[in-house]
Amino acid sequence: MSLQEQAGLQAIRHRGPADAPLPAWPMYVLLAGFPVWWSLGAAPFAPLVVALLMATLMVVRRRLDLVPGVMPWFAFLFWAGGTAVNLPTAISVVGFVQRYGNLVAVGIFMLYYINARESLNPRKIINGVLFLWATVVVLGLIATQVPEFRLTTPVGALLPRALTSNPLVYDLVFPPMAEIQQPWGAPEPFERPAAPFPFSNSWGVAFVVMTPVAVASVGIVRSKWMRALVLLLLAASLIPALATGNRGMLIGTALAVVYVLLRMGARGHLLRVAVLGVGAGLAFFALVASGQLEQILGRQEYSDSTGGRLSIYTETLAATLESPLMGYGAPRLDETIGVSLGTQGYVWLLMFSYGFVGLGLFVIFLAGGIARTWRAPGNTGLWLHSVPVAAAGIASFYSFDVMQMAVVALVIAVLLRARYIGEELP
Template identity: 35%
Template sequence: APPGRSPSGRPRPGRPAMIVDLPREGRTSARPLSSVPEPAAGTPGRPLPAWPLYALFAIYPVWWALGMTSIIWALAAAPMAWLLMRKRRIQVPPGFGIWVLFLVWAVAGAASLGLVAPGTMPNSGGFLGFAQRIVLYTAATVMFLYIGNLTEERMPLRRLARLLGLLGIMTVIGGVAGILFPEVSFVSPVEMLLPKSMTSSKWVEDMVHPGLAQVQDVVGASNARPKAPFEYTNIWGNNLVVLMVWVFVGWWATGSRGAKWAVALLAVVAAIPTVYSLNRAMWLGIVIAVLYVAFRLMLQGRLFVLGVLALGLIVGMLVFALSPLSTMVKARAENGHSDNIRSTLALRSVEAAASSPVLGYGSGRALRGSPSSIAIGRTPTCEQCGNSTVGSTGQLWLLLISNGFVGTALFFGFFLHSLWRYRHDRTAYGIGGSLVVLLSFWFSTAYTSAGSPLSLTFVSLALLWRSDQARRQREIG
């Protein structure tokens, strides 16, 4: 059967996207998109401009150099929110209410900030971290709605995929630079403007002090783990996998033969910082991505493309096995130095959710002691000592302690609904968008996502949403 149709040839049932009319006098209404005429230029409902997306993605290294990597997502969402409010008629996808309910639940968690979670330090639930997370959740939501309300004329799907892919290319370049020049870092203009009382905080310094790599002792020696143009190596790894999905969609699936060769070369280059990042969750994320794409191609009967993918994978594995990179992977597998603390923090998150299953505790908490010692401070002989933060080792664990079982179910319920809703989209955009959403579940066990990872996931979901709209319009036509 054609995509979106049943074996009998009839269109599959599905609720159309809705238009929400922002009220002028307290009245709100919602109508199917197909029933709303296209507004004339110059009216409050005129098409949205695409420049906020170009300003965010096309010059992203500039924002990184200015020390604005952690705040640019919220700043970019501000003009988008203003333009959406002026539009008055805002299109929202089916299931969006689940996400709105999660946002309400997350805000309500402020009532629990003063409580003490099991096994954590008193007074360690700070309002600043809570507020930052709510702002970043809201910024990702605004981007999602903004892109979903852009017309194909203002921002074609292919151009948006390539805009994300452009940031992916920048991320590969940043990764290679981090391997070659790991010690390079500098004081950003934002850092210069902040008072010393703020920049003395390691958390603030990480956000405003640009650097090419994190130099850490992971496999028994100092290792350069790339992070540019983001704040941390883990964020770099998460984002690189997501952005490379759109490199393949934008240039491989819809590009010329020359573009395909360029993508293949980029993937080879990206393999070097990928291995040197010593990021195991990232490595497994790549495996998940390859298997998922192979599965989707198999369902479509595209055996030739599947064969090319398998051949390329075999050749890549042989080259990798004969290169020095294989030694790095083996050494990382034998040195799971963070496994102990990760398992301890995950257990504390589950205990916290069990003790406050409805609202949680509003934010993460400082662990009382550590897996290695009940002492508080680190020492040269006990690097694992100290008050690590419960909820810092993955979005799943952060949600459990911050928002309880209910909030966690709402967060992931929205993405599960989206995967099911768009499962019939067999286009490159449909496969790519659903893959990013699927990867967000895996990465949530190892990385926190508030900030660039969540925003990129929502941008990808907006691509998936718009691709589904186009598919349904083709079926109607």
């Protein structure tokens, strides 16, 4: 190990016969295998299963390497776990366990990548996320054609009716292709692509955090045919993206693009900035000329989601001030407004569920990851760095499911490992 690696790595080691390299295939199962889990109806449980497998492999290996920047996540987990004392009912415990289990899984994914240096490199993570992004785009395209189709899955068929009668569980194990909404007064329903997630907003968040990785892959894929395919999918992705009518998705994606353009300009790559700027300008022109921007903004006429969110945020903040340290452990229904507080954005979820301390620890992890990897080298590094930046930009009004948060955390882990052990990005 070089002196730079020794300075960057903090090691907890117990040498033994099982001190062997960690295999790469569990990460492939997580990322490339997600469409299979989704088609089986097991997408809600698969990340936890994979995390358990990864944890077992790390325990058997009997060695754990850490890099600066990951410990705030585990401090956040420690605090969040303690907030379970504020759960009011047994039913709320079930929701807490699933939500907390997903957070633990994300931490395990980071640790596994950091410790699998012999088998997992940045290129493999980028390719894995690229495959997951392509799945999201293709299913989104299919959803625009058959929005009312719903998948019948083996897991859904095996679960008892007592569970599948719950609307959320039903959507998870019998996933719809699109979220169909018709607010009062709307002349026709809004058919918003959602697959492979149960909600259209989840599709939008996935698009925001995965598209920069897809763009980064264009410059590193070895096959010209693969590069052409990625470019084709990038162009085609605008169809389901616009069909979601998701304003936050547009804001997050624009934030990532503008951020990269500004950083490239600061580094003197003016030609690249010009080319990307022209591409972004053409995309915006197509958005306006096609009438899609008017349609997206028109949804606001029938669904005052902005005004509704502001009132929910006000109530959420007021409630959190009554339990500022430990929060409430999980979102709770407010009978006066008929909405569960802590459900309209990741920041508000963390603040309400885990208090200001829990939220603060999460912010330290995310902002610290951004700051520590600010000098991410090359175009690949900039596009990867835009992922946590964009995630921070949309976290106030959209929540992150386990796969979306896993992508953000893995990108941060890639950048941290590259910095602290001197690993080159492709």
